[in-house]
Amino acid sequence: MHITKLWVVFLLGLVIPMATQARQTLAVGVYDYPPFYQTHMGEADGVIPDVLHLLNQAQSEVEFVLYATTARRRYKDFQDGKFDLLLFENRQWGWQDYPVHASETLFSGGEVWVTMAASDRHQSYFKQLQGKTLVGVLGYHYGFADLDADPHRLHQHFGMQLVDSQDKVMELLLQERADMGLVAYSFINRYLHQHPELKPRLLISDTFDQQYQHGALLREDATITIEWLNSLFSRLKDNGQLRALWHQHHLLQAPESKSP
Structure with a gap:
């Protein structure tokens, strides 16, 4: 009996570290684009860091982390595999020939x-x-x-x-x-x-x-699927957390209809 207990403790010692390491990381490219992302006193600030916080709270499979780039350098950094996801981006902004999937619309801008x-x-x-x-x-x-x-x-x-x-x-x-x-x-x-x-x-x-539709662009061979990501966004929309974030960052004052 004593030996059995020792084996249980030993096996738990193996399983628990594996469980804690099971959450994989996924890098999200960000560049200076207030109010969606900027740095203040060396700290990341804006809508995107707050969205990542919500995404990380909503599930336990993936840890979304920031990867800082620049508006111009983001294409090369993506090609070099530095990150797999962009938020509040649009395929028409130079991404037409890149292997990315576009998510559902998050915000109209x-x-x-x-x-x-x-x-x-x-x-x-x-x-x-x-x-x-x-x-x-x-x-x-x-x-x-x-x-x-x-x-x-x-x-x-x-x-x-x-x-x-x-x-x-x-x-x-x-x-x-x-x-x-x-x-x-x-x-x-x-x-x-x-x-x-x-x-x-x-x-x-x-x-x-x-005018454009803001969404996410996800690398085609990323470790998550665009369907999984869309389901997370839908959950955050349905429970009102995204809309509360838009209000928090003063994004909703724009008229609903403006013609270019």
Whole structure:
């Protein structure tokens, strides 16, 4: 009997470590794209880290972890196998020829033009791009340029200045070093929530440069399936956790219908 108990203890000692190691990790590529991802004081912040927290709480099979890249470098890092999943991405943003599965839609988004308010500036100001100094983010895809993110062509054909963040776009506009800038509507919603004093100083286009459906892009041969991932998203939608997160990050102020 004593020997049997020893064998049980021995076998449990083998099984328990195996159980604790059974949860595999899956890297999620992230790049500066407020309010979905940014760093603050060296800490990851934004919608994506919060979504990963919900995903990790909702199941015990996979540990979703962040892999930091850049908007422009993300394609090479994906090819090199650095990560298998992107959130709040769109296949049309240069992923058409990559081996990825697209998830169900998580959030509908779009980009708008922003300029400094002036007594003689109205919505018609945004209809003419020629002759204006434009600013956007390096690696982002914009509708007016047919989603071409090549920095040389954007500068050559549109005279567009490219910076490394949407915050920098706003900084250049506020310093009047650019005439018009493009930012995500979700970004400007949160930006004005954080800086309400700036609202009277800005004019925002009432149409989108582009509208898109945010979802997840998963590597075709990843250790999880897109169906499994969709079932997780559906669970988080059904129990209201995703919608609560959208409110927490001030993503839902955009009108429900805007024509490009």
